Amino acid sequence: MGDIKYKTTDFVIIGTGIAGLYTALKLASLGEVSVLTKEKLEDSNTQYAQGGIAAVIDRGDSWKLHMEDTLKAGAGICDEKAVEVLVTEGPDRVRELIKMGTRFDHIEGELDLTREGAHSKRRILHARGDATGEEIRESLTRAITKSKNISLKEENFMIDLVKLNRGNHVDGVLVWDNNQKKYIVYLARAVILASGGCGQVYHNTSNPEVTTGDGVAAAYRAGAIIMDMEFIQFHPTVFYNKHGSSFLISESLRGEGAVLRNSEGKRFMDKYHDLAELAPRDVVARAILQEMERDNKPHVWLDITHKDADFVKNRFPTIFRTLKEHGIDITRDWVPVVPAAHYMMGGVRTDTYGRTNLIGLYAVGEVACTGVHGANRLASNSLLEGLVFGNRIYRALKMEADVLPLPEENLKVPQLLPYGKVMVIKQIKEELKKKMSHQVGIIRSEKTLKDMIKWIEETEVKLNKFKYSNVELWELKNMLSVAGIISRSALLRKESRGGHFREDYPEIKPGWGNKHVLVDKLSPEGRIHEVK
Known part of the structure; x- marks a missing residue:
């Protein structure tokens, strides 16, 4: 091996x-x-x-x-x-x-x-x-x-x-x-x-x-x-699944006229943005989250039932077929949707x-x-x-x-062996995912970010005792590393802009318009880079 x-x-x-x-x-x-x-x-x-x-x-x-x-x-x-x-x-x-x-x-x-x-x-x-x-x-x-x-x-x-x-x-x-x-x-x-x-x-x-x-x-x-x-961009409309959503409901449904409804069946996007359902994704995702929290519901609804059924089936065959497997006919039924992490x-x-x-x-x-x-x-x-x-x-x-010359084969790589406690790795991975969603998700704050960073650092220390590893452990270490970079970067940016929203700094600050957060080995906590 x-x-x-x-x-x-x-x-x-x-x-x-x-x-x-x-x-x-x-x-x-x-x-x-x-x-x-x-x-x-x-x-x-x-x-x-x-x-x-x-x-x-x-x-x-x-x-x-x-x-x-x-x-x-x-x-x-x-x-x-x-x-x-x-x-x-x-x-x-x-x-x-x-x-x-x-x-x-x-x-x-x-x-x-x-x-x-x-x-x-x-x-x-x-x-x-x-x-x-x-x-x-x-x-x-x-x-x-x-x-x-x-x-x-x-x-x-x-x-x-x-x-x-x-x-x-x-x-x-x-x-x-x-x-x-x-x-x-x-x-x-x-x-x-x-x-x-x-x-x-x-x-x-x-x-x-x-x-x-x-x-x-x-x-x-x-x-x-x-x-x-x-x-981090959160896509507003991913099919709701209590075990963790993964099937995306394309934004093009809203481009073709689909509307969002809350638990009472009422459209709500027009009160959040002039473009309503076609507002930028961060706006729509936060609006959905606010409606969910206000109604204490795990999702909102996406409705395209007012469009011609044949048009919907032909225009969105994959979505129609996949949701039909879940017992939902999008030409007649509203679709339960929730925002989900989509793009970095x-x-x-x-x-x-x-x-x-x-x-x-x-x-x-x-x-x-x-x-x-x-x-x-x-x-x-x-x-x-x-x-x-x-x-x-x-x-x-x-x-x-x-x-760029081809390098020579003079590399010395330490022997690597598989480490077997896969169940422990899976448990930590699930805890990481849930914590990131709650503490570094659509809405963040200094407290949630610092709590997340502390948990990541403590977990990384525990994992460092695993001298040898397998793919599952390397993957988990990568996830912890990236989650830490996201959290530390979000802590440094003390404003709200695009896919980053801080409830303790809820406004865009003009002074941050030419600033970027950089993280590398020389500045693992991150540094502010100002573009002249």
Whole structure:
């Protein structure tokens, strides 16, 4: 079990969502690409993305309007340069997807564009009604199978980034290959993190089980700068399940006219925002929470029964089919929904070419923080982000790969053995998720944040006595690390903005408009970075 194999490749990519797969396809023209994923190929947020991908395709739209919407949703702290890159380069990347074989929905020969919350135009492309992510993932996978330069390995868990004592340089990754039951070190010119978010640190989340913040945690341990982690987007409408919600009810339902109702059956969003159900996600999520707390109910209702039944079935086949399995017919019944952790706006800080502060380490997609989302991601910008900045990583490495030499196999890795108390790990994990939801969730305060930080630190001390470990323990340690970064970042930001709401500082403070919270090994408690 302790044997370690070495493999040399040009590029290692961690993750098989849209960011990882698309970046792999681009880099294949530059050299050998090894794509690793901790479970199966389809286990990523991309697979479950229902709503669609936002891009300026319609003649009546413009990139300036898309930029304006993105900046407005981002609540004043987006990186404007990054946003401009996203909205101007996005349309060409989407057209590239279409040429690759992605089949977006059409009406009478034209792309069927829909609208989602905080968008001023109908600019959301979707596929198979509400299975956009699955369609994109399948088209990218088909393209990858045709490439001789790409190898894709499932059930490979990234334990850590590898540094060969070359200072600020990442040389590869150490993984546990569950197929071979071996530890493998991949040495590469560049490592690209495309490992997704951290939704599983919360009890209610729209994310699959693999999203435990592994990329952020590994990057932090290696010395990367982590930014804006206090901003966690809670999707307003996830199907209510007392055991922990996971099935997302797309925002596009509200884009097509669905309304929210409280326990009395009354619409309530118009008293919280002029855009009512199409208000930014943080506004809708807090409004739902307030209605739930006021009525002492575990959920509110989503109602689309007033729309034509055939339209609803054809437009939302996945949602219709899945809820029917739970005994709910959305053409006739209201759907119980609850807000749930959905998207991580922060992550490993990068420039607009995916570069981190560590040589040889790049990040793209949800794990990265370019500043494009600010304090609150605009709906359907996430799939676009994976394409645009994946292409930019390719452009950067096209120029830089030759000056990033392949490292030599002189690494000494301590022998690692499995640790067996899985039940204890599961108990701690469940306690972490529930505590994060209650204390670092939609509404926070200094007291709840400090209590959470204290619990995390005490738990980490207990876990440190486990000298040897298995995947479950590494995953838990990653979750604790990321939960700590979120909590410490939220404690430092003494205002409310976007996905971060402090009941003890409930207003946006203009003085914080150019400030970001950075966390790294040199400042584990976080520091305020002011952008001039």
